[in-house]
Amino acid sequence: MRLYLKFSTKTKTMVLVITLFILTCIVFSFLRQIDIRNLINLSKEEFKDEIANIYTTTLKRTKEFYTSRAKANLESDNIKSYIKNQDIEKIKKLTHSRFKVLKEENPFLLSMKFFNDKGQLLTFLGTKNQSLNPKNAKNEYFFLDQNILTYHILTPFYEKSKLLGWIEFCLSAEYFLKEIQDFSELKGSIVFDGEYQDGNLTTKGEQTFILHSFTLFNTDAKQAKMIFYQDITKQENIIKKSFYEALMLSLFLILIILLILHYGFKVLIKRLEVSENSLRHLNANLEQEIQTELKKRREQERMLMHQSRLASMGEMIGNIAHQWRQPLTELSAIITHLGLMIELKKLDYENFKKQEKSAENLISYMSKTIDDFRNFFKPNASKTIFYIEETLDKTLKLLESSLKEHSIKVEKDFSEKIEFYGFQTQFSQAILNILCNAKDILIERKIENPCIKISLIRKNQSIIIKIKDNGGGITISPIEKIFEPYISSKHANIGTGIGLYMSKVIIEKNFKGNLYANNKNNGAEFIISLALTSNLKMQL
Template identity: 90%
Template sequence: MRLYLKFSTKTKTMILVIVLFILTCIVFSFLRQIDIRNLISLSKEEFKGEIANIYTTTLKRTKEFYTSRAKANLESDNIKNYIKNQDIEKIKILTQARFKVLKEENPYLLNMKFFNNQGQLLTFLGIKNRSLNPKNAKNEYFFLDKDILTYHILTPFYEKNKLLGWIEFCLAAEYFLKEIQDFSELKGNIVFNKEYQDGNLITKGSQTFILHSFTLFDVDDKQAKMIFYQDITEQEDIIKKSFIEALILSLFLILIILLILHYGFKVLIKRLEISENSLRHLNANLEQKIQIELQKRREQERILMHQSRLASMGEMIGNIAHQWRQPLTELSAIITHLGLMMELKRLDCENFKKQEKSAENLISYMSKTIDDFRNFFKPNTEKIVFSIEKTLDKTLKLLESSFKEHSINVKKDFKEEIEFYGFQNQFSQAILNILCNAKDVLIERKIKNPCIKISLTRENQNIFIKIKDNGGGITISPVEKIFEPYISTKHANMGTGIGLYMSKVIIEKNFKGNLYAENKDNGAEFTINLILTSSPKMQMKA
């Protein structure tokens, strides 16, 4: 069993407004969350940038300080010569006091090493640890040995551009943690685990931290990072609080809107219902008027079609008169001949039979002429498969005598025989109207050597019938106006102005084709374009 829920206009309006409001609140909350998160993200970037700046400054300051200490040591007490001569005892004795002072200044200083120009360790002060060969190392580098990370500063010294050796200071990496902590009050660690990634969130109890990491050493599978924890508990609380505030505000506003909709929209809904009923009534009247107008248009088209057929029939009566003129003359001559032979008593049976046969042939020809014209005007409501070429020939034959009387030369150019499925007589009517229009123009304008060319071609599925005359072209502008009803370029007593209109209606409405005209080579050219969507037999089956 199906349950159908019918809502009133008021309920629909309330639901729509509430849904729109909820969507607006969601979008607003979402945008606010984005703004807050962007601010927090900016704070995180600034925090990380501050740490990076302290770290970079500390590196630079430490390198400069111990490089200057190395150079000062070389310049005093002839240390350079002792290193050159590899006098280890003298080096240690003279450097011991200076190293002790440096160690007191910086407890993170681990040792001070002296190397010869081959990179071999001569002696050291402080604790012993591993380091890189100076020949293969940079002037400053981090070195990881058994989870102990150290920072090394190498200072080369020369004599007459010749390398004599190096002095190296080695500091524990924790020195940088202390420096950053002194400046930013942040505590950090040095870790050797790749799982600590920059930007990771870590929750501890009710607090939330974001991880900022700086890679100090990364060779092969060994990695050392300096990490700092930024407490973002307050920022996360702000995000949660903003969400709760938005939710409470939305619920409060929804309640107010419900009250407004319930009490304030009654009048509006009532007016809407009245307007809806009024519009429904107007739509019904409008639909009725449209149907009446359509009926009038159909009736007008039927009248125009009837007028067009009457005009064509008048044209055809004139053509019948031309067709019958010569047979009637010959029939009159036969009757006169028979009367004369009878008066002279020279009419025998054989001669009578001969004249009778001639008269019968003439009467049969005249009867056939009537049948041709009657078949042309016979209304057909069913589509048939017909030959376009043969239909064009039959239509031309109806006007043959009129063309001959006015010395109009007709040139045909039919490339191939094409079959089409449609209303054959309507197609003939459309062709006849165009031909009659061309003939009347040639006669009215008294064109020398009048000529009408008609061609039939096919390009893939497109069929083109072109009818062209040399009557000087269409004088109406724009040319398309020639197809409007009661528009004619001929004299008032030569046309009604509906022939070309009905031809366009037939071709475009009943044949789903196109009929257009253009001025070309001192004449008018009418083109009919039909689409052969499938074979005529397949069209007939469909």
């Protein structure tokens, strides 16, 4: 009976501890898998954006090239007059050599067509293929005929503002596929009628690919897409490897715990023969110790994740001290005044309430200061609509006391209220890093009449923010190195070189904008450019 009781207690306790540990390992592994998958998804989006940029650039370059070739052809050998007179033989004879050169340069060039002012085909060189009537077509378009996709570039020409006709170049859509493949070394193809969907996975041997598609031609009846294959075998292997590593680590730790528990219970069972109560006490301590170690491990992980953010919060403690210095002095004066009035027995109720009200206002101001700094470092859960100029004012307020202490003048030029959609806290941190950099330079170099100028304007469909100081400019060359990590123009005691780097990452990666610097009028000028049109589309 005693042996059964000992075995039952040992088994139950070990099962409980191991179960808790396994659950903890599962949660940890799950969270790690989520982090890795988020990084992989980000890589997929960047991959797709890269392809889209290459495609857009190639499309623009191709259109400009063949438009210029068409215009050059019209201006030579009196081609325009032959087209006007519809002299087909002359047109073909004079343009044959040029078309041959263009064909040799680009084997994907299919034809060169000439149309009169009514949109009727006069003649062509190369292969005759289907196309739209120039009168009803755009200057560039894709055309799909019997699973053959072609790209057409129309160039109209005039004489004294009168339309004489069009020259059309026709290329195989395979040209864009080859250009992208040559530029990025990616594998791709053109498919029709929705054969593949964006994001589909496919395997070939031991490799795994994800498909990215771009629609080139789309009607109710027909569809053509350009697809590319992103090799995600490495990412998938990373996920599998992380899973197996977590599994092996868990098994190893479970084995260690089993050995520890086995040895521990061996000792505890011996002590149970002397005192069952003592054994229960030791068992409770053992469980508590395990929980304490698990809690410490989770706390260490949390501290590591927030280390960077806590570092930046530390830089702001000085600003809180500046904000509190004056109200603390005034509170001290109120307390001294009340003590003196009590000693002189001149403190009446009205005077007491007046001093009490003043003290409450100062305490409220100090409390609001703490709230401002706390809200500044509170991360946004999601993107929100905020006003640019209000965010600039709030960020300046955080540095207000420090700037006043060093007699740094701030000049603001905000022309209008501008709405923006994004993470407001990240934007404030980017601005704060630039302002702190300017402030530190002005203080370090002991500039006379130090000044920081901030301007905000809307220019076309962009937002331009300029932050300029008169601190003597940036001495690092080339000037773009100022945005590299651990590169600082300040003394090592006050500069780490990470602030401007983080500002550039926030503006260009998270806000899809641009941040650059230059020297102007004996000072440094930082310029932030944000696209307003694309931002409003994201908001919708």
